[in-house]
Amino acid sequence: MHRVLSDKKAIFLLIAPGLFLFAFMICIPIFMSAYYGSTDWGGIGKYNFIGFDNYREILFHDKVFWTSLGNALLLTAATVFLQHPFAILIGIFLTNSGKYEKIFRTIFFIPAVISVVVTAKLWSGIFHPNYGLLNKLLSGVGLDSLTHDWLGDPKTAIWCIIIVVMWQGFGYALLLYYSGLQGIPSDLSEAAKIDGANNYTLYTRIIIPLLSPMMRVAIIIAVTTCLKQMETVFLMTNGGPANSTQFLGNYLYKTAFSSSLYGYGNAISILFIVFCLVLTVILNKVLKKDIGEF
Amino acid sequence: MNNSLAPAASPLNLKLHKQKRSKPTTGKILMMVFLCLIALIQLFPLIWLIDYSLLKSGDFFGSSFLKWPSPPQWENYRNAFTYGRVPRYFANSLIITVITVALSALVSLMMGYAFTRMKWKLSGIVLSLIMMGMIIPIHATLLPNFILFNKLGMLNNMYTLILPYSAIVIPMSVLIMTGFLETIPRAIEESAVIDGCGIYGVIFRIIFPITKPALATICVLNFISTWNEFIMANTFLTSEDLKTIPFSIMKFAGEYSSNYGAQFAVMTIIAIPTILIYLLFTEQMTKGITAGAVKG
Numbered sequence: 001m002h003r004v005l006s007d008k009k010a011i012f013l014l015i016a017p018g019l020f021l022f023a024f025m026i027c028i029p030i031f032m033s034a035y036y037g038s039t040d041w042g043g044i045g046k047y048n049f050i051g052f053d054n055y056r057e058i059l060f061h062d063k064v065f066w067t068s069l070g071n072a073l074l075l076t077a078a079t080v081f082l083q084h085p086f087a088i089l090i091g092i093f094l095t096n097s098g099k100y101e102k103i104f105r106t107i108f109f110i111p112a113v114i115s116v117v118v119t120a121k122l123w124s125g126i127f128h129p130n131y132g133l134l135n136k137l138l139s140g141v142g143l144d145s146l147t148h149d150w151l152g153d154p155k156t157a158i159w160c161i162i163i164v165v166m167w168q169g170f171g172y173a174l175l176l177y178y179s180g181l182q183g184i185p186s187d188l189s190e191a192a193k194i195d196g197a198n199n200y201t202l203y204t205r206i207i208i209p210l211l212s213p214m215m216r217v218a219i220i221i222a223v224t225t226c227l228k229q230m231e232t233v234f235l236m237t238n239g240g241p242a243n244s245t246q247f248l249g250n251y252l253y254k255t256a257f258s259s260s261l262y263g264y265g266n267a268i269s270i271l272f273i274v275f276c277l278v279l280t281v282i283l284n285k286v287l288k289k290d291i292g293e294f
Numbered sequence: 295m296n297n298s299l300a301p302a303a304s305p306l307n308l309k310l311h312k313q314k315r316s317k318p319t320t321g322k323i324l325m326m327v328f329l330c331l332i333a334l335i336q337l338f339p340l341i342w343l344i345d346y347s348l349l350k351s352g353d354f355f356g357s358s359f360l361k362w363p364s365p366p367q368w369e370n371y372r373n374a375f376t377y378g379r380v381p382r383y384f385a386n387s388l389i390i391t392v393i394t395v396a397l398s399a400l401v402s403l404m405m406g407y408a409f410t411r412m413k414w415k416l417s418g419i420v421l422s423l424i425m426m427g428m429i430i431p432i433h434a435t436l437l438p439n440f441i442l443f444n445k446l447g448m449l450n451n452m453y454t455l456i457l458p459y460s461a462i463v464i465p466m467s468v469l470i471m472t473g474f475l476e477t478i479p480r481a482i483e484e485s486a487v488i489d490g491c492g493i494y495g496v497i498f499r500i501i502f503p504i505t506k507p508a509l510a511t512i513c514v515l516n517f518i519s520t521w522n523e524f525i526m527a528n529t530f531l532t533s534e535d536l537k538t539i540p541f542s543i544m545k546f547a548g549e550y551s552s553n554y555g556a557q558f559a560v561m562t563i564i565a566i567p568t569i570l571i572y573l574l575f576t577e578q579m580t581k582g583i584t585a586g587a588v589k590g
Contacts, residue, residue, distance in 0.1 A: 002413070004487050004492070004493050004496075005411055005412050005413050005493075006412065006413040006414065007412075007493055008414070010412070010493045010494070011408055011412050011414050013404075014404040014405065014407060014408040014412070014497075015404070015405055015408050015420065017401055017404070018401040018402070018404065018405045018424075018464055018468070019405075019420065019424075021401065021457065021460055021461045021464065022423075022424060022427060022461050022464050024457070024461070025435065025439065025457055025458045025460075025461030025462070026427055026430065026432075026435055026461055026462070027423075028438075028442070029435040029438035029439045029442060030430070030434070030435065030438070032438035032441060032442060033434065033435075033437065033438045036438070036441070090329070090332060093325050093328065093329055094329070096322075096325065097325065097326065097329060100326075100329075102576075104329050104333055105580075106573065106576055107333045107336055107337055108332065108333065108336050109572070109576075109580075110336060110337065110340065110569060110572070111336055111339070111340075113518050113522075113568045113569060113571075113572040114340070114522075114565045114568060114569065115521070115522040115524070115540055115564050115565060115568065116522060116524060117522070117524050117540040117543055117561075117564065118343070118543070118561045118564050118565045119339070121543060121557075121561060122339045122342070122343060122561065123339070126339070133342070167335075167336070170336070171336075172583065175580060175583055175584060176583075176584065176587055179580075179584040217587050218587075221587060224429060227431070228431040228432075228433065230433050230525060231524055231525055234525065235524075248431075248433075249431060249433035249434075252433070252434070252436075252437065253433070253436060253437075253525075253529075256437045256440075257529075262437070262441070265437050266437055266438065269433075269434040269435075269436075269437055269438070270434070272431055272433070272434045273430055273431060273434045276429050276430060276431050277426075277429055277430070280429045
């Protein structure tokens with residue numbers, strides 16, 4: 001058995017196709033980005049090496065870069081503090097909803113499987129100043145004064161994006177918390193009930209603290225997906241108006257393909273990757289400690 | 295759904311006999327109403343989508359949210375097919391998605407086996423390298439990949455999408471596969487080897503049938519993400535003949551932009567395959583997402 005399992009040729013043949021694919025499509029491009037990120041390449045023709053100038057420019061002078069990060073942070077905060085508590089609540093409801101549980105669970109996840117192209121278009125329709133549902137709804141209940149060009153106003157546009165992303169991602173968050181709730185042994189809640197705990201204390205004192213490992217997972221996933229947010233923004237506002245809804249992915253895309261600043265765009269790519277890696281590592285460390293207390 | 299607490303005459307009812315059922319309390323009714331409300335919010339845009347895909351374009355500016363389509367404007371779908379080039383793009387998407395799904399399933403089976411069973415020094419390092427792919431934002435590879443494909447003269451090919459699509463789903467697929475393989479006892483493989491079965495025989499004749507549930511999960515997840523992918527297709531393809539289904543909707547940006555009915559029809563056509571796949575394989579998907587999250 002051992003001889004068969006340490007057959008070098010077989011190992012190579014099994015690993016190589018996937019590894020090469022991964023290396024060519026993900027690792028090599030990152031190295032290329034690092035290379036072009038230190039140039040002033042404009043897409044065509046010759047270019048010069050300018051060292052870390054791009055990075056210095058981005059980190060110290062580029063307001064849009066920091067707006068993009070700030071938006072990602074805002075989206076993360078909204079996800080963790082609004083969407084997640086809601087997902088936990090619904091998850092608790094679901095575990096108590098008897099035979100309809102599966103139907104609800106299925107419905108709640110449907111937005112997550114629909115193409116962003118469709119949902120972005122749909123929600124653009126909802127926020128549309130002329131035929132949009134939201135304005136129709138507001139006029140319908142007599143609040144004409146509140147009707148608005150929701151995506152055209154820098155103040156409201158970012159919240160529209162946040163609502164759409166939270167709506168579409170709700171199924172994922174719910175699924176995670178729901179499966180976390182399923183993993184809590186039922187004798188715990190039975191024991192608590194025998195000891196005289198009512199539903200409220202049962203959930204706040206026993207069930208929700210026991211969910212914390214799942215919270216850690218869900219928060220890490222939320223942070224990375226919020227940081228990576230691009231498609232919804234790209235299709236709904238393309239970062240506008242006036243970069244108020246800009247996110248890193250969309251910003252680097254715009255810099256490279258609309259402004260032809262390929263060197264600068266690649267430098268943003270590299271910083272983007274570094275931020276994602278560093279944040280994930282930090283979160284893993286910080287949140288792990290938190291859970292150690294239980 | 296109003297009578298959600300009344301026993302319905304359905305086979306589902308059989309399950310209820312096992313549960314202790316207390317009388318519905320006010321709290322329980324409120325909870326159900328609340329759940330129905332959320333379900334409505336999650337479903338409403340979809341209902342709106344299908345409803346408007348059957349209305350005349352002129353109806354869009356009316357004051358009502360939903361309108362019973364009478365008669366339903368099937369013409370919108372006909373227009374969608376012609377103006378949005380739906381048949382062509384649908385076929386492109388299907389080819390690209392099916393190849394990507396098959397390729398990534400095969401790769402994840404092979405790699406999963408090598409990572410969990412085979413003995414080699416670099417196993418741990420290579421696995422963590424692959425798992426880093428879950429953290430790296432794929433959007434950061436858009437630009438260098440564009441430059442790479444451009445240099446190699448590979449833009450505007452189907453494999454320009456198939457290759458990166460397959461690569462980005464590898465980490466998640468391998469994660470699900472290794473997780474599943476670890477739960478499978480090795481005794482069967484051992485006896486197969488004693489009976490003279492080679493390593494490839496073990497993988498493709500013994501492991502492959504056993505891992506079918508995991509492979510199903512991987513295929514469903516990858517189908518949905520590949521079918522819905524837009525940004526890479528938008529970057530790497532310019533040829534009209536190769537575009538994928540999300541681009542049908544972009545066809546309505548210019549001259550047909552006021553044909554709302556057909557636009558909604560196109561969006562319905564884009565959304566339906568993934569919803570169907572999801573409804574057919576709900577359990578596999580649910581398992582895959584939670585398993586991936588807990589280990590990741």
